[in-house]
Amino acid sequence: MLFAVGYKLENRANHVIIDADDALTAALGVKREVPDAKFNYVRPRNKRGDARHPVLKVGHAN
Numbered sequence: 001m002l003f004a005v006g007y008k009l010e011n012r013a014n015h016v017i018i019d020a021d022d023a024l025t026a027a028l029g030v031k032r033e034v035p036d037a038k039f040n041y042v043r044p045r046n047k048r049g050d051a052r053h054p055v056l057k058v059g060h061a062n
Contacts, residue, residue, distance in 0.1 A: 001019070001020065001021070001022075001044065001045075002017050002018070002019055002044070002045035003017070003018055003019075003020055003023055003026035003042055003043065003044055003045060004016070004017055004041075004042070004043050004044075004045050004046070005017075005018055005026055005027060005030045005039065005041070005042050006039065006040035006041040006042075007030060007034065007037035007038060007039050007040060008037065008038045008040060009034060009036060009037045009038070010036075013040065015040075016030060017045055018030060023042040023043070024042075026042055027039055027042045
């Protein structure tokens with residue numbers, strides 16, 4: 001399943017799409033890649049909304 005993870009780093013908001021089994025695994029996967037990030041949200045991917053606002057895609061978070 002794909003999740004969108006929104007985070008803030010150095011006063012800049014960003015979000016990525018990550019393949020994970022659940023929301024917690026997705027958040028931990030991004031935390032591993034960007035340890036100083038502060039999370040705003042973790043949600044299932046919304047194809048239509050995410051297509052309008054392209055994001056980075058991160059690998060599987062297991």
